[in-house]
Amino acid sequence: MKPITNIMVVGIGGQGVMTAADIISQAAIMEGHDVKKTEVAGMAQRGGVVTSHVRFGEKVLSPSIPPGTADLMLAFEPAEALRWVTHVKDQATVMVNTYPQAPPVVSIGLFDYPEQPETQLQSHPIELISFDAGSLSIKLGDRRLVNSIMLGAIAKQLPFSPEVLKAALLTRFKDKGEKLLALNETAFKAGQQASQLTPRQAK
Amino acid sequence: MSAAEQVKNNPRMFISGNEAVALAARDAGCRVASAYPGTPSTEILEYISAYPNLYSEWSINEKVSLEVAIGASLAGSRALCAMKHVGMNVASDALMTQTLIGAVGGLVIVVADDVGLSSSQNEQDSRYWGRFAHLPVLEPSDSQETYDITRFAFGLSEQYAVPVIVRLTTRICHVKGLVQLSTPQIKEGQKFNKDASRFVMVPGNAKQRIPLMLERDKTLANFSESCSLNVIEQGDNRSVGFITSGAAYCHVREAFPDAPLIKLGLSHPAPIELIREFSQSIDKLVVIEEVEPLLETELRAAGIELFGKDIVPRIGELTPTVITPAIERLLGKEKSIATIGMTDVFPRPPTMCVACPHLGIYYCLSHVKNTIIAGDIGCYTLGAGHPWNALDTCISMGASLSVAQGIDKGRSEEDANKNVIAVIGDSTFLHMGMQGLLDITYNKGNITILLLDNRAVGMTGGQNAPSSGIDIHGETTIQVDFRKLCEALGVKSERIHELNPYELPTLFKALREEVKVKEPSVIITNQPCVLTERYAKQPPLTVEDDKCTGCSNCLDVGCPAILVTKRETVVKPNGKEKELSFVKIDTAACTGCNLCINTCAPDAIIPLINVDYINAMEVK
Numbered sequence: 094m095k096p097i098t099n100i101m102v103v104g105i106g107g108q109g110v111m112t113a114a115d116i117i118s119q120a121a122i123m124e125g126h127d128v129k130k131t132e133v134a135g136m137a138q139r140g141g142v143v144t145s146h147v148r149f150g151e152k153v154l155s156p157s158i159p160p161g162t163a164d165l166m167l168a169f170e171p172a173e174a175l176r177w178v179t180h181v182k183d184q185a186t187v188m189v190n191t192y193p194q195a196p197p198v199v200s201i202g203l204f205d206y207p208e209q210p211e212t213q214l215q216s217h218p219i220e221l222i223s224f225d226a227g228s229l230s231i232k233l234g235d236r237r238l239v240n241s242i243m244l245g246a247i248a249k250q251l252p253f254s255p256e257v258l259k260a261a262l263l264t265r266f267k268d269k270g271e272k273l274l275a276l277n278e279t280a281f282k283a284g285q286q287a288s289q290l291t292p293r294q295a296k
Numbered sequence: 297m298s299a300a301e302q303v304k305n306n307p308r309m310f311i312s313g314n315e316a317v318a319l320a321a322r323d324a325g326c327r328v329a330s331a332y333p334g335t336p337s338t339e340i341l342e343y344i345s346a347y348p349n350l351y352s353e354w355s356i357n358e359k360v361s362l363e364v365a366i367g368a369s370l371a372g373s374r375a376l377c378a379m380k381h382v383g384m385n386v387a388s389d390a391l392m393t394q395t396l397i398g399a400v401g402g403l404v405i406v407v408a409d410d411v412g413l414s415s416s417q418n419e420q421d422s423r424y425w426g427r428f429a430h431l432p433v434l435e436p437s438d439s440q441e442t443y444d445i446t447r448f449a450f451g452l453s454e455q456y457a458v459p460v461i462v463r464l465t466t467r468i469c470h471v472k473g474l475v476q477l478s479t480p481q482i483k484e485g486q487k488f489n490k491d492a493s494r495f496v497m498v499p500g501n502a503k504q505r506i507p508l509m510l511e512r513d514k515t516l517a518n519f520s521e522s523c524s525l526n527v528i529e530q531g532d533n534r535s536v537g538f539i540t541s542g543a544a545y546c547h548v549r550e551a552f553p554d555a556p557l558i559k560l561g562l563s564h565p566a567p568i569e570l571i572r573e574f575s576q577s578i579d580k581l582v583v584i585e586e587v588e589p590l591l592e593t594e595l596r597a598a599g600i601e602l603f604g605k606d607i608v609p610r611i612g613e614l615t616p617t618v619i620t621p622a623i624e625r626l627l628g629k630e631k632s633i634a635t636i637g638m639t640d641v642f643p644r645p646p647t648m649c650v651a652c653p654h655l656g657i658y659y660c661l662s663h664v665k666n667t668i669i670a671g672d673i674g675c676y677t678l679g680a681g682h683p684w685n686a687l688d689t690c691i692s693m694g695a696s697l698s699v700a701q702g703i704d705k706g707r708s709e710e711d712a713n714k715n716v717i718a719v720i721g722d723s724t725f726l727h728m729g730m731q732g733l734l735d736i737t738y739n740k741g742n743i744t745i746l747l748l749d750n751r752a753v754g755m756t757g758g759q760n761a762p763s764s765g766i767d768i769h770g771e772t773t774i775q776v777d778f779r780k781l782c783e784a785l786g787v788k789s790e791r792i793h794e795l796n797p798y799e800l801p802t803l804f805k806a807l808r809e810e811v812k813v814k815e816p817s818v819i820i821t822n823q824p825c826v827l828t829e830r831y832a833k834q835p836p837l838t839v840e841d842d843k844c845t846g847c848s849n850c851l852d853v854g855c856p857a858i859l860v861t862k863r864e865t866v867v868k869p870n871g872k873e874k875e876l877s878f879v880k881i882d883t884a885a886c887t888g889c890n891l892c893i894n895t896c897a898p899d900a901i902i903p904l905i906n907v908d909y910i911n912a913m914e915v916k
Contacts, residue, residue: 105644118472122310129438130310131471133414139646139678140856155550156471156543159617176641196644200860201683201851202877204642236884 097150098252099158103177104169105194106140109240112265113167114145116244117251120261121149124253131156140196144177167247169239170194171210171223178217186220186250188288190243192227222246224287230280238280245284255285309475313442313468316475317406318343320446321376324402325483326350328368330361332727333756334380335415336469337408341378342759345768354759354768357693357727358383362390362405369403369459370495372486374450378406381420382692386728388425391459393497395429396505398457398512401486402450405431408464411586412613415646415755417673417692419611421588426461426564430509432516433461433564434525435542439473445525445561447478456519458512463563465586467543467613517565525561528574536623537578539571539591539602544584544614551616552623566591568598575600580626582607586614648678650857651831651889653750653797653823657719658684659853659895660803661746664811667715668703672696672729674721675754675825683854687719694728696720701732701741715744715811722749722763726776730785736816737786744810745818748797749778750825758827782818797821800894826887834888836904839880843900846876850892850901857885858892 100117104110111132118130126149133144146158163181167188168174174189181187195206207213211223226246230238244262248255259281266274311319317340321329329352331341345352351368355361358379368375379387384407391405407422426433434449436442442464449460493501520526531537531554538557540548545559558574560566575581581602583592592604607622608614624630648654658679661669671677671687672695680687689699700718707714720729725747736743753759760766765775779792791813793806803819810817824830850858864876881892883904893901 106646115472118310122474127474128310129471129473131467139649139675140644141646142644153473154546155616156467156473156546157613157615157617159615172641173644195859196642197647197851197854197856197858198645198682199642200858200877200879201848202860202863202875203682207641231884 097148097153099163099165100147101158101163101166101177101180102145102147102169103166103173104143105173105196106143108143108169109237110143110145110169113169113240113244114147116261116265117147117247117258118149119264120251120253120258121147123257123261126150127152129153129156142173142176165247165250167243169226169243171214172207175207175210175213178214178219181219183218184220186222187214188243188247188250189214189221189223190226190239191223192225192239222288222291224291226284226287229283229287233276233280233283235276238276241277241280242284242287245281245286246288248281248285249288309477310472311439311475312339312470312472313436313439313464314339314408314470315343316439316442317376317378317446317462317464318347319475319477320443321404322347322350323477323480324447324450325374325481326376326404326450327373327401327483327485328352328365328375329377330355330364330375331378332356332358332361332383333753333759334358334383334408335756336410336466337378337380337383337406337464338756338759339469340406340408341768344376352768354753354761356762358387359390362387362394365403365405366390366394366397369399369401370397371488372401374402374404374483376404376406378408380416381407381409381422382416382418383407384422384425385420386693388429391425391429393502394459395431396497396502396509397495399453399459400457400489401483402453403459404446404449404453404462405459406446406462406464408469409466409587411465411467414466417690419587421586421590422461422463423564423590424588426463427590429459430513431459431461431564432456432520432562433463434561435463435563436468436561437542437545437559438468439471439475441561442468443475443477448525456512456516458516463542465543465613467546471543513565517568520562520565520567521570523562523567526567526570527559527561528570529557529559531556534578536580536582536627537574538582538584539595540584541591542586544586544619547614547616547619548584551620560591563591566594568595568600571595572598572600575602582623582626584608584614584619587611645681646678647681647856648675648854649826650855650885651826651887651891653821653825654679654748655853655855655889656797656800656803656891657746657748657821658686659891660800660807661686661717661719662852663804664715664807666713667717667811668700668707668711669717669719670696670700670703672718672720672724673755674724676719676721676748679719683852693724694720694732697729697732697743697745698735700743700745701736701739704741704743705739716742717744717746717811719746719748721754722747722751722776722778723753723761725778726762730781733782733785733787733816733818741816742814743816744807745816747778747782747818747820749820749822751830752825752828754825754827758825764828778818778820782820787816787818791815791817792820793818794820794822797823798889798891800891831887834890836883836886836888837881837890837893837901838883838904840900840902841878841880843898844878845898845900846878847897848875848877848879849895849897850879851877853891853895855892857882
């Protein structure tokens, strides 16, 4: 059987991790793959860690991506990228939103936020692409756009055309009004540009 | 319709196991569906509620939910009820009698086990209920099978007049896969046929039904031997073979693509003879099951040699990462998998939402001394965590009141002056808490009850309940008056307070006064869950940097929108060190609930008046 493509999407509750994983899944379906998607989300709406696993190929059995086998990781938060980098394989591409979000346990001083997570990520044998999608989303007018920005950024890394991913994204928003559709298209393009402008840090 | 036409008319859908259950119920002609929300089963009824010709409801609790479905089945309709594993404990009283009566219209009980406890107070294996109640247990392994098997379950239920358990686990409920639907059936309701000897389970009648139930066990066991859901997959390598079911099947198949195995879609009663014959061609037979060694024990008792929980973990989910090393050890072929080294990152436990109405309550509770606080099941269980640390117990749904009563009555001299407090949410109170309150009033307990009415089942995503005044379809219905209800359950009118949980001084005052009173008191809070449409956002707040003194009072609220910008340690005049935490507010997340303003001594927190920015945030 042909190898399966494993994509991890990681972040925290409320960032749209599952929606992003859904859109990548839809794109893979449009490409004719068998797809499974799951999330490991302990009380996701309560700000906890969220990881979504997308697997596609000729036939997918287990929905879970074993550690060390993800081909690609999309991280919506830098500390979460650091937490889950164990799940990617050598030379995998890891796309990181550098906008940090510290939980209350860090705010009240029980734990420290990791120092320079991007630098720590660079010590791993991965191709790291990182940029501040969080600030970009706020500039575009809504922090929920991080999702579409990150999808735009990852589009070139998928084993199919960026246009397929874009089509899957726009299908998702087609019934939600012209304004929102246009906004997400803009965010997707902004993500594409941002990832092109970001130097790749390969090891 | 040809198969090809059918496929064309019914395109494949990319859906979760929960949605597959809903579609299967619809397409099987199910007429009544009920549930109480519970992870990982919640979405089943949410999806079903969208189907116009199928009655659906959020029931008060799982026992009521099952009884509604039982009634519908006895009336001749196909019926389904869904619950999570702990819900089955609640429903079990009805289940254990219903098994004697059996089903008329197909009766399907979907139980979702939260394997690995993503949000539950315990881990259980609901397959036990099949053995306990003498019912068949069906176990799908992906979304397609969930659709097919749930449809099959209705037919099986009618064929053998037996309620059928469809057992799901986390990795079935919350995995999306591609599903091909098949042609829907339409099932009209049948006439209710009175049959007291079968439907009225007084001892004389029930005794007559027990032999019939045991006879049914035998029939079902025979059926299982040839059931099309129990599949043998012949592999190349006979050194190790597997017996497996449910999500574990997918993991085993992935980890060992060439191994022979039997996948049990109907796992109870197990096809013992089929397995015995299979085992004879296998060097080492391994049972892979989530969670308990049920099949393992049954097969061992039947004299079949095998491995099971002696080599595979009994706790948590079974993924290829867990299964592969266990089997390699068994075969003496252990090898280590090289992965990128682990990084130690802070934990990110779930926390209450920004502006959650419970934040103020736990802020108060953490500042009221000399308390024993009994908690309950819901978002507000998170009050046990940082920064509040304001819960001392949490057992089961509705238990806060009765546990508090027990603490009150059983306390030692040392605790004589402690204030016993019970905290419970609105939906939980209606689910199982009311009886506890009646026990407290009837038996003269001295408990202060905080009834946190946020008008929703918050933990599972803000579903409606009788406290919402809205039903599963979004239609207006009765709204429970908690003041009247508590009065009816024996609480004195003057001991009931209805308060806005964002008004901290009022809340403190009521709490301090009521814990002193030596009789039951109820403080009802009345602001909606922030996840619901009823919650009205206010303009966000911001911190004036030059005014913030670093006192960190606001951090005690526990709002995730308050962030520390810098920490400093200063030495006070008395020589003691004090840590200062200067803060900012994540204005993009803040909804202006004003709780933190109430805690800020230097008045450094002010509304962010920036109209353009607010408009920009309103983009929907």
